[in-house]
Amino acid sequence: MKKILKKVILMALALAVSCSLLPIASHAASTRKCYTISGGNTIVYSDTGLTRKYGTIFGSDELRVIDVTGRYTRVTYPISGGRTKTGYISTGAILWGTSGQSYTSRARITTYRRPGGSSYGYVDAGDRVVILGNSGDYTQVKYPVSGGYKYAFITRSNANQYLTGGGTSGSSNNTATSLQMPLDNARCTWRSYSNWSWGNNRNGGGGGRVYHLGIDIIGSNDNVHAAANGRVAASGWNGANGNYVVLQHNLNGQTVYSFYAHMSRRNVSTGATVSKGSIIGTVGNTGSASGGKHLHFAMMNTLWSGSYYGYATYFTGNKVTYGNVTYYNPVYVINNGRLP
Structure with a gap:
């Protein structure tokens, strides 16, 4: 009799536990599904640094997205025998932007x-x-x-x-309600600098047109992000800036342009709209990027065919007009959400 009673109690406890788990299962995290953008084979890595090859995703594979960062995304993908594997891929393989x-x-x-x-x-x-x-x-x-x-x-x-087109939104698509640095974990590439190299003398002394009209930066990965919501005003190439993109923004009712130069690749075309954080290109060393791979990032008051000056004669403060273009210290604009 005691054995039967013990068995009944154990069965009741098991049933209670399983019932208590049902609400948890019904509230499981929602899934996110997608395919790769290119349709070709995509390398999967076992580490977030994307250095240790782990497998291959095919264009016909539907993915389940687990975690997304600006550089890498953790996904689950199908393999033979109806099984799945989980690994890391470049975020740019599946997304043009991580928010919008x-x-x-x-x-x-x-x-x-x-x-x-x-x-x-x-x-x-x-x-x-x-x-x-x-x-x-x-x-x-x-x-x-x-x-x-x-x-x-x-x-x-x-x-x-x-x-x-007239849809419900918190703001118009090119309104910059807030701004961000265009690179993840950005840092200045100059050996000796102040204020992120804005206004710094590239020669460390002397005069002439040697004072920086933007900032030179590198990040923890090579994805170049739109600093804010906006429209692609120009996307092209020239000898000085290499591959460049110019975005037009509306900041507190004022038009401002952000400039991204020396990229190895451009992901957007003139006329396209972009969301803050969307990937618009890849860091490179095209054009006159003699200092090695970096992004030259600047902000101006006007569109000028992408041939913006990188340097001016001596100036101070967070804005300067040179060659009929007014340049703004981008770090000031990002930190303060307004023009100086």
Whole structure:
């Protein structure tokens, strides 16, 4: 009798424990799904430094996103035998940006796995959609689905017609409500500097046009992020600046341009809209980047074909007008959220 009673008690305890776990399971973290942008093979790494190769993701593999940073993303991907593996990939392999402006969709919109790729479902009318970036004819979005979210692509025309064109948003898409450094964990590349190299003499002394009109920086990875919401005013190449991008922003009702130079690659085209933090290029040493790989980052009051001066004659303070362009200390603007 005692053995039977003990067995009944143990069964009751097991049932109570399993029932107590049910609410936890029903409130599990939502999933995020996507495909790689390129459609080709993507290397997976076992470490966040993306140095130890661990596997391969194929273009046909649907991924589950676990954690996202500006440099790397932790994902689960399928392998043979119906199994899965978890590893790290470059964030740029799946995302044009890690955050963005939110809009309410006013119609059903077809989504795609990648630009020009197969359909992936749809955004429904009333869904809250985050725009992560734009390039060419496509816009990347994050939108809700049953059990979580998807990262996918919609056409730029649909984004303009059903999301941003009069859609519900906290601010217009090029309004810079806040700014950030364009590189993760940015640091100045100059051996000796003050104020992030703004206004510093590149020769350490002497006169002439040797005083820096921006800042030279490197980060913990090579992804170049948009400093704020904006529009791509120019994207091109010239001998001095190499691959460059110019973004136009609206900061407290004033138009300001941010300038990104010497990149090895540009991810955006002229006319595209970008969200703060979206990846617009890759750090490089193109043009006259004689000091090695770095990003020359500057802010100005006007668009001038991308051929901005990198140096001026002696000046002080957080802004200076040189060659009919007014330059602002970008660190001051980012830290204060306004022009000097």
